[in-house]
Amino acid sequence: SAVISQKPSRDICQRGTSLTIQCQVDSQVTMMFWYRQQPGQSLTLIATANQGSEATYESGFVIDKFPISRPNLTFSTLTVSNMSPEDSSIYLCSVEAQGRVGETQYFGPGTRLLVL
């Protein structure tokens, strides 16, 4: 399994500002994933981050709005840029790691963002 931490756990931000969310995992992993969960909704993948290369973004998400860094095999950041109230969500990172029956994904506790 993998133990994942995220910082901050929650934040309240003003519109037009940016917030950088950190994701730290306790083991080296190839891929890290960033998800968004809007209020009352299920999880939606934002992008996939591979160490040493540009992140791959899903349809509807762009690098200018959600720049991602992946400087090493245990860490990644997601920035929510030029925030608006519509960006109020839970942001989650996850990693692929070995489980008891093959590989699976483990999720961090999430970052709860409220944009005023």
Next chain:
Amino acid sequence: DAKTTQPPSMDCAEGRAANLPCNHSTISGNEYVYWYRQIHSQGPQYIIHGLKNNETNEMASLIITEDRKSSTLILPHATLRDTAVYYCIVRVVSDNNDMRFGAGTRLTVKP
């Protein structure tokens, strides 16, 4: 296009077994069945996954039908803390593959 179908909600009495169904009639031969749950405002918690054999761990049992078109997650003795949204996901195991979450089943365990 949804790869899994789950009932939107279920109730279960505390101490009884909770049986959560999932239909995945278009599952491919190399796709695994995964189950996660999300307790209010927390990150999704991995529960169990399998390919075609039934699986059991300390949290739950996973029963997959022989044709693999459906599965059931069993919580043998549900407690109030098992109240959560349960997600059934099918996925090919690969470093590049994310988890595609549907709406899930909201399980309410009642005293």
